[in-house]
Each structure stands twice: as structure tokens, then as C-alpha cells.
Amino acid sequence: MKRIYVNEKWCLGCHLCEYECAFANSGLDKMFKLKGRMGELVTPRIKVEGEDKGEIHFAVNCRHCTGSICVQSCIAGALSKTDDGMVVIDKNKCVGCFTCVLVCPFGAIMPSPDGKAAQKCMLCTDNVKGEPNCVKYCPNNAIVYEER
């Protein structure tokens, strides 16, 4: 399965991926309309780790683990794995217990802004972009989408 991989060697810590992610999942047609709405309308499903002036940065989003602990821990059956290995969430089934948020070793699942369900990266298959927007706009190829 094609996955998103990060290469901390090339990550600049510019945080563009977070904004591109938020935009992709916001349903807005222009990015500037995100102005003042981050956190309220949408939150990114990718997060850049590392301090601003620090030496190391890298972007973290769902790793789509084999034997995904989030899927195993979901009490509502909202999280599942597709045939090709992507971990997906069905928001209609999610009861908002956030056990998955607790168990995810990468901190890659988080409550959605309305607080009613969890959200996670689904490789932009759940929005109009169709392919990972963070990868597309990473200025330094620090995030790649490939088969390994």
C-alpha cells in the first residue's frame, strides 16, 4: 500500500503541511478563507513535531499501522481497515469515546473541532483533493507518498 513517509532530514519545520491539510479537509474553495477559522472549522490531521528553532522537525500523521491498535480499541466499530491497509474512520459510527486518541502511539488521531467524533488522516481520499495535499505542497520533498 502507498503510504505517507516523512524524512526528517529534509523537513524545514515550515508547517505548510498542516495548513495544506486543514485546507484540504475544510471544504473551502480558497485557502485564505481559513483565516481565523483554524481550530473552529477545521484542525490539521498532520502535525509537525519539533521546536521552531530546534534542529529536528518532522511531520506526523497516521502511519496506517499493521495490526492497528486504534482499530482494535474502537468500541463502536467506527475505525476499520480497508482491504489495501488504510485505516479509515466512519464518523457516523464514532461515539466520541476517544479511546483511539489515547492508544495511538503517534498521536495521529485527534478529536475533530466539534468534539463529537475523532478524526484522522485518510490520505485525502475523504476530500476533494483525492491525493495527499501535504505531500503535494511540501516544498522540500520531506513528506512523500510511495510504496515501500
Next chain:
Amino acid sequence: MDTYIPAEYEVVRNPDLCIACRVCERQCANEVHSYDKDLGKMIADSGKCVNCHRCVCLCPTHALKIVKSDDTYRLNSNWSVQTMNEVYRQANSGGVLLSSMGNPNDYPVYFNKILVNASQVTNPPIDPLREPMETQVFLGKKDVEIKRDMEGKLVDTLPPQLKLKYPIMFSAMSYGSISYNAHESLARAAEELGIYYNTGEGGLHKDFYKYSKNTIVQVASGRFGVHEDYLSAAAAIEIKMGQGAKPGIGGHLPGMKISDDVSQTRMIPKGVDAISPAPHHDIYSIEDLRQLIYSLKEATAYTKPIIVKVAAVHNVAAIASGIARSGADIIAIDGFRGGTGAAPTRIRDNVGIPIELALAQVDERLRQEGIRDNVSVVVAGSIHSSADVVKAIALGADACYIGTAALLALGCHLCRSCHLGKCNWGIATQRADLVRRLNPDIGYKRLVNLVTAWGHEIQEMMGGMGINSIEALRGNRLMLRGVGLNESELRILGIHHAGESM
């Protein structure tokens, strides 16, 4: 910053578009942008801006632009703003003014006053997409004797040659002046393109020996990083006598650019300024030059061509004639527009001559003296496009060096602040967090794209002239015409004015 000098450029932010993502802030090594918590919005200190456009390019909502400030001194046709600012800077610092990249002043660009011919009716043009079109060139001495062995078979007496797939090479840019990642990009691109890059005078980093087949190593007056393995690794050795951006003076790499790695590669102490002297202290004549050339040839068993690089100066033709007789295989001439990581402003802006005129005169002189085949001629100093390459070859060059164009391909926006060591594009810096911004996987590909694109264009232009190989274009000045040039300029260039036929 000098308080007497107002900001030259102004950072303009469209408040409707800015989403305060702070990418600009994180990407600016000059700390122009910041997020003001009290106001809840981004602000900019234009005084620190060098206009490198990193923030503009990375702003995801295109909320930024940088404009020339309309703040002005009392208008004065005699004292320009720049001249006044330079006085202020010197009054403040007491030092020599430093500048980077090539001479930006308003001198004529002769390439832009030369037009190229094309075939019509009687001599058909050639379509490079359908017919072979040779852009390959060989650089080196061509003055072969015909020798036969006992059985009467020809003996190969051809001196070592450099084989280039395109008549383009990457100019000398030292590791130190540019970053590790910039060097890696150049090296990998040269390898893929079948051309050469040049180490400059900064030595060859141990990681790049694997690209040595496409590496020209430089021996300059500072002799930084020169040792046996360095010489024997290379495809060719270049003796740098001069540089177009600073003819007559040496080099100066500021101590802050001498990192651990740079210090090891150059074989000099860390953090201490690296000064290359103006002359080679062992070269005061063509005979001395000949000694160094033959020392290098001897050290490498006569397997590599030796290049001698000089700046284009007033009597460059006579100098080139001397070099051609000194045993050099290739002469590289660097015009007054050539780039640099740092040069005294006065030298950069006032010394040297245009490469077009220098080239025409060198080629003419070498031909007159019957020694044109002793050497190949490579020209440098603001080759802007494939059209310049075509014109340079028609004026008599064998190949061109590109430096600034290559850096532009890597992201350089010609802010001309290399000497500050804070290049936001990760090119002219050694700061680890900035160097990281240039991913060689992207950089090398962009260089390959650039040269490949130029290669296509060169083929198209040659095809239009009905010429199917670079060999047939070289020195073919009948393919050129001048526009708006005076008699002297036309005579020096050896071309007719547009409208004149043969």
C-alpha cells in the same frame, strides 16, 4: 543596519489573504516577519529584508509581495540613491564595500545586441526532432601530429579530452561559498547530463569523489584542499588565475562560512577567514604558468586536460595567446558580469570587460597566430540562456560555463546577499538549518531540466541555421549580425551589422 539608510524594499502583506500560518516567519533567516500577539496578526520589519523572495514563494495564500520602496531622497541625477547609500555604509563601517553575484549595473549586454541567422529557401533548415543534431563537444588540444608505427598504422597522439554532451558546464563554485547540498545537486546533475561541474577553489568534499568522472577540480592561488587524491580524482584540473567578478584580486571566504566540513575539505582551520592571494605566488610569467601546468600534468601522468581560467581584461587576447603556448589544454575566460560569493563592490562593478568582446578578440588572435587548435575556449560571465550559448559558440567558443543560471535553477533569486551567509534558499550558506532547505533530489533534477531544455533550444536554433553539429557553428560569425552597435564594436566582435549581407 545603518540608521541613515531607509529600507530599500518593502514587504507588503494583503491582510485579507494572510492566514497567519507563520511560514514566512519560519522561513526568513533575516527575521523580517513576526507574529504580533497583541495585534493578533503578522507584521514585517522591511528594514531587514534582502528581497530574496523566499517568503513570497512559500506563502500558501499568496498574501505577500515585496516592492521597491517609494520612499526617496531628494531627486538627484548626479547622486543616485545607491551611491549615497554606499557613502553612508562606508561612513558607518570604515570598510571596503562587499557585494555578491555579478555586476548588476547598466552596462551593455552585447549578447542582446546580436541576432542569429536562419535558413530560408536555398539552404533548408533541419528539424532536430527528425534528424540527428549533434550537441556533443570535446574540449582539449587538437593539435595532433600524424604519427605511424612500424607497420604504418596511425598512432593515437590525441591529448586527453573532455567529452561534453552539451556545450555547457557548471562554473567553479567552491564548497564553502555554496552549500553541501548545492554541490551535491551540481555534481549529480553533471553526472546525469554528461557534462562537468567545477569544485571551485574549496577542495572536493570526501562524499563527492564518487562523481569525480564529472568533476573539474580547481587549483587557485590559495591552494585550498589541493592534494594528490584531489588531483587524480578529477576529470580535468583548472588553474584559476582570475575571476570575472574580481579580476586582479584574490578571494575571501568569511570565517563564519568555514564550518567543520568546509575546514576539513579546504584543509584550513575552522572559523578563520580563508584568504586566497591575488596572484599565485609562484606565477609571475607565462613560463611560471607553464611550470605549474606541467607540474600538474606530471602529477597526473598526462591523463587530464589542464584548464587555465582568466578574467576578461583589457589585453585578454595577448594573455590567451600566452596561455595557449604555455601547455594549457583549455582556456576559460570569465567576463566582467561573472558571479561571485563575495567581491569588493568597486572591483566587481568597475573592473574587466564584457565576455562577448573578450571572446571575439581571443578567438581572432588565436586564429591569426595559427594556434587556435592548441586550446579549447570556454567562456563564462552571464550566459543567460541557450541563445547566449549559441551566440558565444558562433563567436568562437567551444563551450560555456554557467554559474548564476545554475544557481537560479536551484532557487536563487539574486538578492545578492551571499556574503552574509544567511541564504534563505540553502545555497550560499553553511548554516545547517538553511542548507537543509535545498534538497538535492529536487535541486539536481531542476539543473538537469534546465540544461536539457537549453540543449533542445540549441538544437532548434542550429537546425534553423541549417547546421547539424556544434562543430559547424563554432566561430561561424557569418551567422551573427549586430543591431545598434557602432563600428568599433562590430569590428571587435568581427560581425556585420544587421541588414548587411556577406
